[in-house]
Amino acid sequence: MRDHPLLLGPVLAALTCAVVAGCTADGTAGAAHRAPASSPRPAVSGPIGSPGHPLALSCADESFPGYPDPPIPPRPQPHDLAIGPLIIVNGKLLATADPAGYGEHGSYKIPLILLPGRTATVTIGAQARGRVVIDNPYSPVGGVAAASYHACPHATGFFAQGFAFTDGRARGCVPLDVRIGGEPGIRHVTLSLFAGSCPS
DSSP states (O other): OTHHHHHHHHHHHHHHIIIIIOBOTTSOBOSTTOOOTTOOOOOOOSSTTBTTBOEEEOGGGOSSOSTTSOOOOSSOOTTOEEETTEEETTTTTTTTSOGGGTEETTEEEOOEEEOTTOEEEEEEOGGGBTTEEEEOTTOTTSSBSEEEEEOOTTSOEEEOOEEEESSSOSOEEEEEEEEETTOSSOEEEEEEESSSSOOO
């Protein structure tokens, strides 16, 4: 019975090392099993669909998630607007297009394409929030200010979503803040929805 207290000390020391610092194979403190510091996850705050808590749309929410569906072209077409791996279908044509070809009453179907295995978060710019939303059929909360798209690993993703004005207008300039995966910067893009040239 006297031997047990003697064993308790090394056991507690080993557990403390493993839990608090992470240990290498020889029992010394080290960084062998620590998560890389280069990919921190942003803190989530606010309701779903807010800038601090984007609506998450996964591979399962794509309209064409891959085989056996027809493949989506892996690169932008001439009239598309590319923001890194994120492609707004016909984004370059929307400024002068007829809105009737995309929807009505200020709600327009404007799909997004995302290259395989990539992630992109789209947020309505602060100056337009409350006047326009991202509209997606898979949203449990209706139109949102921010959505994060995650493409399937081995197929180009196609998300059948759109944008909807909430203040009665049918045309306008929509500022978008786009973050690609874990890249540090945010790309600012202004999308013209049938409103001609927009200030950048």
